Amino acid sequence: MTEQIPDKPDGDKTFVRLDDVDRKILSLLQQDASLSLDQIADRVxxxxxxxxxxxRKLREAGVIRRQVAILDPEALGLEACFFVLIRTSEHDKEWAARFLRALRERPEVVEAHRLAGDIDYILKVQVRNARAYDRFYQSLIGEVKIHNVTALLSMEEIKASSALPIAEASG
Structure with a gap:
């Protein structure tokens, strides 16, 4: 049964210890969140x-954040996926707030990560084509000062998954 380990003093999130039944339920939901309760119960x-x-407890503990439908970008005409590497010379709170607001306002940014190392941020941007990417880029640099931007066009998606490796993470 789900067991929460208390928050750490450094502010990290609570770790949730899972048993085998929890892992089976989560694996099933990661594969197909539309399964009925009867189907899940039968399979576990x-x-x-x-x-x-x-x-319910997994939701309350924050293990299950939300349930969504995963759409096919090509079926929607969003055939170009760019990975955008951003370096900035700005690191103050005001700049970061403007940058985060700019990213959140742009639906074409489907992922954004702050990184350790030479690159400050990486974005995954899903758009129709290179012209649409250029419009995104021009808009972003018009709103927020960025030192260096490198855009990499994904030629082929080899693996994409929203499923987490829960067996390793909670063992």
Missing amino acids: GASKTPVWNRI
Whole structure:
């Protein structure tokens, strides 16, 4: 059963210890979140009410953040995926707030990460084509001062998954 380990003094999130049934439930939901409660219960070998209670506790603990539909970008005409490497000479709070606001306002930014090392940020930008990327780029640099931008066009998606390796993480 799900067990929460208290917050660490440094402010890190609570670690949730999972048992085998929790892992099975989460694996099933990561594969197909549209499974019915009956289907999940059947596949994990438990009855409906205890499975529902486990799912509820996993939601409350923040393990399950949300359930979404994963769309095919090409089917929507969003055929160009760019990975954008950003270096900045600005590191103050005001700049960071403007930068984060600019990213959050742009739906074409589907992922953004702050990095350690020579590159400060990496963005995953999904757009129709190179012209659409250029419009995104021009808009972004018009709003926020950026020292250096490198855009890399993904030629082929080899692997994409939203599934986390829960067996290793919670063992």
